[in-house]
Amino acid sequence: MEAFEGTYEGHLEHYLGCKIARDPVAGITTLSQKHYAEEILRSHGFWDIPPRNTPMKPNTRLSKDYCDPNPKQDFHRTYRGIVRSLGYLVTMTRPDLAWPYSELRKYVQFPGIAHMEAAEHVLRYLRDTWNESITYTRRSRKPNELWGWVDDDWAGDTDTRRSHTSYMLMMNDRPIFWKSLHQDNVSLSTSEAHFVASKGPLSS
Numbered sequence: 001m002e003a004f005e006g007t008y009e010g011h012l013e014h015y016l017g018c019k020i021a022r023d024p025v026a027g028i029t030t031l032s033q034k035h036y037a038e039e040i041l042r043s044h045g046f047w048d049i050p051p052r053n054t055p056m057k058p059n060t061r062l063s064k065d066y067c068d069p070n071p072k073q074d075f076h077r078t079y080r081g082i083v084r085s086l087g088y089l090v091t092m093t094r095p096d097l098a099w100p101y102s103e104l105r106k107y108v109q110f111p112g113i114a115h116m117e118a119a120e121h122v123l124r125y126l127r128d129t130w131n132e133s134i135t136y137t138r139r140s141r142k143p144n145e146l147w148g149w150v151d152d153d154w155a156g157d158t159d160t161r162r163s164h165t166s167y168m169l170m171m172n173d174r175p176i177f178w179k180s181l182h183q184d185n186v187s188l189s190t191s192e193a194h195f196v197a198s199k200g201p202l203s204s
Contacts, residue, residue: 027138037130040085051128055100063158066114079111082119098180140172154190
């Protein structure tokens with residue numbers, strides 16, 4: 001305020017649809033999109049359905065072989081809407097949805113029944129975890145130290161045989177950045193896939 005003209009409206013409580021709650025006594029800040037998650041579920045008719053405890057079915061591998069070259073308009077619109085909504089959750093507060101989102105978004109142009117079933121499974125998982133949030137605290141085992149995890153598969157994409165990399169960066173015991181994406185090139189071995197995965201987050 002000393003450098004630029006402006007007004008102070010108090011502590012930030014909402015940012016792009018993300019609710020920000022603070023407890024100054026305990027030194028805790030919580031980021032939550034549970035209201036948005038509930039809106040997604042209700043709009044797609046998945047609020048009153050049996051939930052699932054995994055974001056995708058075990059051993060699920062989507063493929064372009066399941067694509068519909070001429071999906072019906074309503075079907076196409078619904079699929080795109082689900083994927084777009086999940087993407088917003090992933091960007092803000094839900095790293096656990098990063099991998100299924102990265103898989104589903106590959107087929108937004110020509111989704112098929114198998115892709116829709118996978119998207120609906122994610123919604124069932126979201127119903128089970130709709131009120132999850134990220135809580136940041138001043139108390140940390142590693143204060144202000146940046147660290148993280150990285151993992152990959154080898155040739156996991158059935159369409160391109162590219163490997164998949166996922167990583168999460170942490171600070172003060174909480175996630176601050178995460179990503180799940182395909183590697184740019186085809187790795188010829190698990191060692192090469194590991195090498196590419198380990199260099200990716202650091203070089204980014």
